[in-house]
Amino acid sequence: MTTQRSAYRASILHSIADPKEVELEQSYQYFEDGVLVVENGHVIDIGPATEVLARHSPSMPVTSYQNKLITSGFIDTHIHYPQTGMIASYGEQLLDWLENYTFPEERRFKNPIYAHKVAKLFLDELASNGTTTALVFGTVHKESIDVFFSEAEKRNLRMIAGKVLMDRNAPDYLTDTPESGYQASKDLIEKWHQRGRLLYAVTPRFAPTSTPEQLATVGKLLEEYPDVYLHTHLSENKKEIEWVLDLFPERDSYLDVYDHYGLLHKRSVFAHGIHLSDCECERLAESESAIAFCPTSNLFLGSGLFKLTKLEEKGVRVGMGTDVGAGTSFSILQTMSEAYKIMQLQQEKLHPFKSLYLATLGGAKALHLEDKIGNLAIGKEADFVVLDLHATQLMRFRMQQTITLEEKLFVLMSLGDDRTVCETYIYGDKAYDANPSLSKHPEKKVVNIA
Missing domain, CATH: 2.30.40.10 (Urease, subunit C, domain 1)
Structure with missing residues (x-):
């Protein structure tokens, strides 16, 4: 410094x-x-x-x-560093895209040498696009997060990241168990959270890839470490929502699954949130949770149009996310441009000063870091x-x-x-x-x- x-x-x-x-x-x-x-x-x-x-x-x-x-x-409130090498993969919607592109690429991150190569490229791309803070998905491999944090620490970055948790509905080579995921996350929190400018996010991929037992361990981690983040996906795709309700028939909604296991708190950030009910929006606001608006990936995967006005009227914190690699650019400027088009498709305007807010101070507020950045x-x-x-x-x-x-x-x-x-x-x-x-x-x- x-x-x-x-x-x-x-x-x-x-x-x-x-x-x-x-x-x-x-x-x-x-x-x-x-x-x-x-x-x-x-x-x-x-x-x-x-x-x-x-x-x-x-x-x-x-x-x-x-x-x-x-x-x-710029502040990117949702991005996947392991998906750098599969950005711009052709022709699928969310669930098929995960199976055909995401999971095979993430398998490679068991190798720390490959993870380090990608982490350096990823952080270089963020810097060259003016992004100085990001909330980042890793992979299920503990090594992928050690490598990421090590590289971010060298650069004195304020980064938030976490090991992905998945114990079902994913290839065997990418699954952990409730016990192993809990212990690995705990070890990483103890090692990296609040070390320099680094922060940790407990990171279940999304409800379909975690059993009730694993979601319970996520809630336990949030109780034990109340100042860490929760980072996951929510209501991105209609088929995804149907799948969640089939897997958790006792719950009232997708958000209610997370809520039931204690995953909603002031540092919870849910990516996408396209198809949310009024009740879900109200619960997000009540818990001070945030939504990451990811326009380029929502368009690329055909997921739907983000209801920014509705969420803000309900008092939900919103930040901007590129969601690389479903998102097609590391550039927050390009993401702002796509956000404007998302609003135009709903016959609404997104003012340039509002875009600037979402990309900077709004992102900081979504992460409860507005006192620092x-x-x-x-x-x-x-x-x-x-x-x-x-x-x-x-x-x-x-x-x-x-x-x-x-x-x-x-x-x-x-x-x-x-x-x-x-x-x-x-x-x-x-x-x-x-x-x-x-x-x-x-x-x-x-x-x-x-």
Whole structure:
């Protein structure tokens, strides 16, 4: 971690409140010529350049950017690191997709060498897309999580991850038992949870792949370690829901299965939640659980249209998730674009400032980490991204046609992708640099900060 005080000068935009809860102009801060000051891994000042620079020593190093926008690092609330190698697999819906693509690929993670290779690539991709925090699925293999956390620790990342739990309805080579899954999870929690910036998530894959006995052990872990996360899937696909109700006929709903075993609490994050009843939404809100909105995978697998307005009206916390590899991009910018289209298909609008909120501060709130990350407020951890508003010829031309900040942000989320990410900073240190001055089409360069 760099301890020296450093400043970064560019246009600065960050979310400070949910646009649904305040007037739109009160939901963000924007400084057309702004300065962000970082020291010891935290933000210590932010504001208009003339005011901020006057408050600090003239000898303070200042990095200045042209046609760039600094914003808070993106937060991905649902992603699978073992599915990196099977992204863009053709032609299936959820259950067949798991059987034909996911399970065979995850088998390879029994080998720590392969797991380490993928973990490095995965974390490099996150950095090059401006994602600084993620809630991450591993595999059933304990080794896959040891490897992931080891690599994340080298990079000083705030990452949340967990070993997958499955004791039925999966290939024998990917199943554990209630006892072995419980003990392995317990060992990993003791080793990694709250170690540096790392956090642990107890991770049953989804209700169909866990017996009642295993779900009971998940509830036991949450009782024993009340500050860990619960990360699983919920109501992604209609056939999946029918299967759950067949497997648990005594329960009223898919969510009720999890609720019965004590899996709903303030750090529970459920991916998808497309087909939820009013009662399920109300119970999620009551328990302070969150839903990860994963638009690219929902479209790719034909799962359905996420009911953002309904969930928010019920008071459910929502973050943005890429869901790689059913999701087709590591880019939160592209995910924001697909989220807009999901809402359009329901004759609703998703405002650019709301998208920014979901991708940053909303994600932090979904993870109950808004005191540490999610925007660039003074005291927050200095995870931020520098975006190039002229990353492509088309973006440069289109930006010249914009008048308002709202227009610029909408162009950014509509046309932006990994090429837009100029630099990514983790806890005040540069973790990724696209080297835009070297060539017209620079190669990605992940900076070794180990």
